Amino acid sequence: MDELIEKLKVEIIEALSLEEITPADIDANAPLFLDGLGLDSIDALELIVLVEKKYGYKIQTAEEGKTVLYSVKSMAEFITNRQKS
Amino acid sequence: MELYIKGINSISPVGSFDNIDNLPEVKLTDEGLKYYSCIEPAVYKEIINPVLIRRMSRAMKIGIASALFCLKDAKLEMPDSIITGTGLGCVEDSDKFLVSLIENEEKMLNPTPFIQSTHNTISSQIALMLKCHGYNSTYAGRGACFETAMLDALMLISDNEASNVLVGAYDELIQNQIKILYRLGQFRNYKKLNNISGNLPGEGAAFFVLSDKQSETDYAKLVGMEIISSDNYLSENISEFLNKYSIESKNINSVLLGVENTNLENSNYSDVINLFPFSNLLWFKRLCGEYMTDSAFALWLATNILKSQKIPENIIIRKNNTNALDNILIVNKISGNQTALFLLKK
Amino acid sequence: MSKRIFITGTGIVSSIGNNEKEVLESLRYGRSGIGISKTLQSVYRDEIPVGEVSLSNNELSELAGITNKISNSRTALLGIIAAKEAVTNARITNINEFKTGLISSTSVGGMDRSEIFYKDFSKNKLKGRLRNIATHDCGESTQNIANKLNLNGFYTTISTACSSAANAIMLGARLIRNGYADRIIAGGSDALSLFTINGFNSLMILDRNFCRPFDETRSGLNIGEGAGYVVLESEECLNKTGKIALAELTGYGNACDAFHQTASSPEGYGAYLAISKAFKSGNITPEMIGYINVHGTGTPNNDLSEGMALQKVFDGKVPYFSSTKSATGHTLGASGGIEAVLSILAIRNKMVLPSLNFMEQMKELTICPVKQKIDNVEINHVLSNSFGFGGNNTSLIFSKV
Structure with missing residues (x-):
């Protein structure tokens, strides 16, 4: 899980061109949106594409996206749960 | 109605600034196919919020930075309206989305290039940054797009809907487009000439703050503008235009032409030139190349010439007039049968 | 004048x-x-x-x-x-x-x-x-x-x-x-x-x-x-x-929501401004409007934002409204033109146009679109809304001649 979290951080930085942020700056439990990294709804759509492209799991609706993309940790949990099932 | 130009900026192949005191010689990019490219500001972060920059394509950076520099130059925090013109909009984004939808067979497409390919992206981004809720519009494609943006601003001001309007234009060049333009044969004249030609793909952004209120720091006064939709009788149309503003062609100090090169007799401006035997004849395409909104660069250049009272040597085709530099007429053939005219005074 | x-x-x-x-x-x-x-x-x-x-x-x-x-x-x-x-x-x-x-x-x-x-x-x-x-x-x-x-x-x-x-x-x-x-x-x-x-x-x-x-x-x-x-x-x-006009364009307004690149503000501020400007430009008051051809795309965001704006502009007394996009689809850059034609047809044929597929009122709103066409309605003024990406909001008012 920790490995996946670190991997995700790097992928998020790259996908969203967060040039001035390092993986260490991202708290895996903190919210990614609004107060957290200051990401917006367009970033959310980009992250949905990222999860599908890199891991093959499709987030079906915007509602589901909200829960899955809450934090790096919730993203990692979504991916791990899918990998198990 | 006369409009005062309060602030200007251009990001073009001759640099990114608001004056022409030290205009550098333009360097063409030559990778087999020659083209003009913008000299961009060294750092965008000083003018655009870094959080917003990360998603921006080059057209957005050029356009938005130019608009914000222009507002700064005019010392204006909030315009009443924002109007832009663009030939192909953020063409890098449309190209990216098109290629990606073909390569990925419509699956897992990143939404950002699609969103940014919308032609009014830049006018709305500027509004978003400034929180400007006023009138906002964008004209696009071949034909009079920047010119209509100017006309729109003029009407807003004369209808008392606005008193300060931010108007501008932007177009970026991308590799795929350069290849297509050359294949379409649009720049075949270039190869025939040994001397410098403006008949090459170009790009740039230029913005202006227009106002109905005169002040000492104004760059120039826009006395009149017109978009003529006819190839026939162009010189008659120009005479009529000058009549409307009570100025005779012999009193036009300088004419800034949209010619491709200095060979005037062989250009499609030859009959226009006969109208102005006593005027300086200038050309702007040697500095910026050709693109759908190059009229905006011409307007920036003319405005600057009037303010600085200096004509850069390398744009002079014929020096016929040594009188006070108090007016400039821009004549630029755009697409199809349209010609743009702008009359500026000191 | x-x-x-x-x-x-x-x-x-x-x-x-x-x-x-x-x-x-x-x-x-x-x-x-x-x-x-x-x-x-x-x-x-x-x-x-x-x-x-x-x-x-x-x-x-x-x-x-x-x-x-x-x-x-x-x-x-x-x-x-x-x-x-x-x-x-x-x-x-x-x-x-x-x-x-x-x-x-x-x-x-x-x-x-x-x-x-x-x-x-x-x-x-x-x-x-x-x-x-x-x-x-x-x-x-x-x-x-x-x-x-x-x-x-x-x-x-x-x-x-x-x-x-x-x-x-x-x-x-x-x-x-x-x-x-x-x-x-x-x-x-x-x-x-x-x-x-x-x-x-x-x-x-x-x-x-x-x-x-x-x-x-x-x-x-x-x-x-x-x-x-x-x-x-x-x-x-x-x-x-010596022609007879089909209708008159009496009002128009354009305003920018300046909220988000694609989404509309939840309270519909830009829409409210555009509609208000259209009223002002034509010296028209909300109670004169007989029918609204709404932007009504069917996205959760647009309809909420537009609905909030309508409730505010009309002070709760929203006239008949419908989204003809339920029949034509959202024709993007053409929609304002298509809906202008439909608005004029509504005036000339004294007909309030239907909003198809509507079943259940939105929780956040107190208003519902017209489900079935209503005939013999004397419509003097139609408000037509068109909202775009970048918060580009425009409202037009077409009137009977």
Whole structure:
């Protein structure tokens, strides 16, 4: 899980061109949106594409996206749960 | 109605600034196919919020930075309206989305290039940054797009809907487009000439703050503008235009032409030139190349010439007039049968 | 008092009819034009319903009276058909008799052909038939329509996403009022393309079923295609020709939401401003409005934002309203033109148009759209809303003459 979290951080930085942020700056439990990294709804759509492209799991609706993309940790949990099932 | 130009900026192949005191010689990019490219500001972060920059394509950076520099130059925090013109909009984004939808067979497409390919992206981004809720519009494609943006601003001001309007234009060049333009044969004249030609793909952004209120720091006064939709009788149309503003062609100090090169007799401006035997004849395409909104660069250049009272040597085709530099007429053939005219005074 | 602007002609082609007569029939019977595409070469063809014009490009060319069938984009073909119909309906025989111009709008222009070009070009830069990329820019369809109308006057192209055509009509009126033209043909055209379908799909705002504007269960829009144009004339022009106007354009307003690149503010501030400006420009008060042709795309965000704005502007007393996008699909850059034509049809036929597929009121709102057409309603003023990406909001008011 920790490995996946670190991997995700790097992928998020790259996908969203967060040039001035390092993986260490991202708290895996903190919210990614609004107060957290200051990401917006367009970033959310980009992250949905990222999860599908890199891991093959499709987030079906915007509602589901909200829960899955809450934090790096919730993203990692979504991916791990899918990998198990 | 006369409009005062309060602030200007251009990001073009001759640099990114608001004056022409030290205009550098333009360097063409030559990778087999020659083209003009913008000299961009060294750092965008000083003018655009870094959080917003990360998603921006080059057209957005050029356009938005130019608009914000222009507002700064005019010392204006909030315009009443924002109007832009663009030939192909953020063409890098449309190209990216098109290629990606073909390569990925419509699956897992990143939404950002699609969103940014919308032609009014830049006018709305500027509004978003400034929180400007006023009138906002964008004209696009071949034909009079920047010119209509100017006309729109003029009407807003004369209808008392606005008193300060931010108007501008932007177009970026991308590799795929350069290849297509050359294949379409649009720049075949270039190869025939040994001397410098403006008949090459170009790009740039230029913005202006227009106002109905005169002040000492104004760059120039826009006395009149017109978009003529006819190839026939162009010189008659120009005479009529000058009549409307009570100025005779012999009193036009300088004419800034949209010619491709200095060979005037062989250009499609030859009959226009006969109208102005006593005027300086200038050309702007040697500095910026050709693109759908190059009229905006011409307007920036003319405005600057009037303010600085200096004509850069390398744009002079014929020096016929040594009188006070108090007016400039821009004549630029755009697409199809349209010609743009702008009359500026000191 | 500003100069009056009259509408003397209307022209339309959409998924619910290839001309005004057919469209009126469809509206009367509550027909929807949304379904599975016949022509679109998309992997989503069977999955994403669209509002497609039922004719092939060859058939459209024929209808447009074009013999050279090769180099026209579908956007241009649709535009030529609707603009010609508007000019014919306005009984204009010599288009250059008065100072006449064309303001046309589109969001993607000849993208349908660019896609064909890019299929070959993206693999090999020397490949791809050039005629398929020559119609890429938004101005090409405008120039093409101007040529086919034999227009010698001014023409220009507006592209402000989904509010484009409403802005074209507004600009047309302002050009006439400022004396730059006597007569303007204004509207918009947009053809279906893989580009827009995939674009909106990537934003996750396409409904896999029929769209349900203003419904609690709404989950997105259906993209449509088509074109709609009106002929605007000055009063002097009308007097000289002795024509009878179909309607009058009395109000217009454009404002920017300045909230988000694609989404509308939850309280609909930009929409509120645009509607208020339209009222002010025409000296019209909310209670004078008999029907609202809402933007009503069917996305959760738009309908909430627009609904909040309506409740505020009309102070809770919102008149009859419906989203005709439930029948035509969302025709993007053409929608303002198509809905202008529909608004005028509503006035002339004393008919409040229906909003299809509506079942359940939205929790956040106290208002519901009209489910079935209502006949014999004296509609004096119609408000037509068109809102686009970047918070570009435009409202028009059409009035009975």
